[in-house]
Amino acid sequence: MLFLCPCIERESDVFILVIPFYVDGSYLQSGDGSSQISATINAPDNYYAEDAAHALVNGKLHIFGGYINGTKIARLDDCTLNELTVRLNEQRSSGHAALSIENGKKVLICFGYSSESRKTCEIFDGSTTVSTFASDSTHRFGGLGLYKNQPASVGCRDEEHQKAETLSASGWTALPDHPKRISSHSLVALENQSMLLIGGIDGNVPQSGIWQLKDENWNEIGELLQTDFSGSAIYIGRSIYYFGYFSNAIERLDFTEETEDLQKSRSNWKFRL
Ligand SMILES: *[C@@H]1O[C@H](CO)[C@@H](O)[C@H](O)[C@H]1NC(C)=O
Ligand SMILES: *[C@@H]1O[C@H](CO)[C@@H](O)[C@H](O)[C@H]1NC(C)=O
Numbered sequence: 001m002l003f004l005c006p007c008i009e010r011e012s013d014v015f016i017l018v019i020p021f022y023v024d025g026s027y028l029q030s031g032d033g034s035s036q037i038s039a040t041i042n043a044p045d046n047y048y049a050e051d052a053a054h055a056l057v058n059g060k061l062h063i064f065g066g067y068i069n070g071t072k073i074a075r076l077d078d079c080t081l082n083e084l085t086v087r088l089n090e091q092r093s094s095g096h097a098a099l100s101i102e103n104g105k106k107v108l109i110c111f112g113y114s115s116e117s118r119k120t121c122e123i124f125d126g127s128t129t130v131s132t133f134a135s136d137s138t139h140r141f142g143g144l145g146l147y148k149n150q151p152a153s154v155g156c157r158d159e160e161h162q163k164a165e166t167l168s169a170s171g172w173t174a175l176p177d178h179p180k181r182i183s184s185h186s187l188v189a190l191e192n193q194s195m196l197l198i199g200g201i202d203g204n205v206p207q208s209g210i211w212q213l214k215d216e217n218w219n220e221i222g223e224l225l226q227t228d229f230s231g232s233a234i235y236i237g238r239s240i241y242y243f244g245y246f247s248n249a250i251e252r253l254d255f256t257e258e259t260e261d262l263q264k265s266r267s268n269w270k271f272r273l
Contacts, residue, residue, distance in 0.1 A: 014236050017061070018243065021050035023081070029250065031236065043081040048074070053098035055107040057126050064109050064124070065092030073124065089129050090117045095140035099151055108132070108151050108167070111139045118156070121167070133171040137163040141230075145187025147175065147195040147213055154197060157183040164213070176216055182207065186233035188240055192260045196221075198242055201229040206246070210253070210262065222262045225251060 014031030017039060023046050026039040043049065045068055052066030052074075061076040070091035074081045092112040099108045101123075109129075110121040118138035122129050141157035147166055154164040155178060162182070164175035178197070185200030185207070194214035200207045206227035209220050228244035238260070240253040254263045 014239075016234060016236070016241060019049050022046050023048055029241075031239065031241070031252075033250075033252070039079070041076070041079055041081065043074075044083065048081055051094040053092070053096050053109060055098040055100045055109075056104055057100065057107050057124065058105060062098075062107065062124070064088060064098050064107070065094075065096055065112070067093060070112070073129075086124075086128060088124075089122050089131050090120050092117060095157060097139075097142070097144040097153070099144035099146065101146075101151060108144060110135065110144060110151075110153065111142060113140065118158070133167060135165055135167075135172045136174070137161060137165060141183040143185060143187045145195050145197075146189035148193050149189075152187070152195060152213075154178050154185070154187065155180075155182040155200070157201075160203060175213065176218060178211070179218055180207070180209075184229040186231055186242065188233050188235050190235070190255070190260045194260075196240070198233055198240070199224055199228045199231055199244070222253070225249065 015028045018029055019026045019041060023041050023043045026041045028037045028039050048068055049063055050067040052063040054063045063074050065088055070093035071087040072083055073086055074083045094113045096112045097110055101108050107124045108121060111118055118140045119134040121132045121134060123132050138156045138159050139153040142153040142155045144151055144153055150166045150168055152166040160181040162177040164178055165172045166175050180202040182200045182202055186198045188196045194212050197211040206229050208224040208227040210222040212219050212221045226247045228247045230245040231243050233240055233242045238255045238257060242251045256263055
């Protein structure tokens with residue numbers, strides 16, 4: 001699992017902080033692919049971030065749940081992951097997801113490993129956690145992304161269904177089914193009210209597709225250079241950076257300025273493990 005945040009932005013330079021599942025492998029990746037710089041992150045355990053979900057709250061990277069402790073919440077202050085006293089309401093050791101909402105003031109954390117937590121959601125505002133609407137379908141490894149400025153999730157690793165749904169102020173409602181029994185993909189919102197689904201797995205078959213949900217329709221708009229799932233993606237300055245988990249590759253998908261159409265040029269860099 002990889003954790004990303006837009007860490008340093010110097011004029012046109014983009015650097016992305018990557019924390020792999022072992023904290024001492026952390027590094028800064030430059031957005032143009034030219035450099036990787038080791039980053040020293042302090043944490044209570046080298047596997048502290050393994051299987052945790054991550055999101056920004058008030059501009060600060062937070063991690064939620066994970067292998068070491070399914071209810072922990074930790075915040076990155078300078079270069080140290082500090083565990084907060086506030087806990088998640090539910091055990092979320094793997095398969096859950098986190099998404100910044102309300103202009104980055106809060107985070108929605110949903111789903112998980114055990115049968116009780118696979119539909120549940122809670123909201124963290126930087127100091128407290130409150131439960132909110134549970135989804136209609138299970139979404140373990142279904143992810144969270146924004147579609148039309150509302151949280152959305154697609155598919156489920158255990159139940160292998162194709163269901164997508166979105167969370168409004170009154171609860172979850174159905175979106176069109178995805179064409180595949182997809183899970184372990186990455187969901188990324190474009191500013192243009194559409195959501196991309198990248199990679200993933202269908203049954204036991206890793207995927208390379210880049211799908212777009214727009215105007216209530218799923219369309220495949222491109223492909224990764226190789227199949228991958230359980231990776232991590234971030235959208236910065238009209239480029240999506242996709243950090244593959246199995247391929248060890250980082251790809252940059254460039255979008256046009258005005259229409260956010262996927263451009264043909266793609267970068268592919270190797271990164272170290
Ligand atoms: C997680 O951490 C909390 C607080 O330290 C502790 O009470 C709980 O027992 C831990 N859970 C596990 C599964 O280790
Ligand atoms: C995307 O945004 C551009 C620029 O604002 C606009 O011209 C285009 O129509 C938009 N496309 C959709 C599908 O909203």
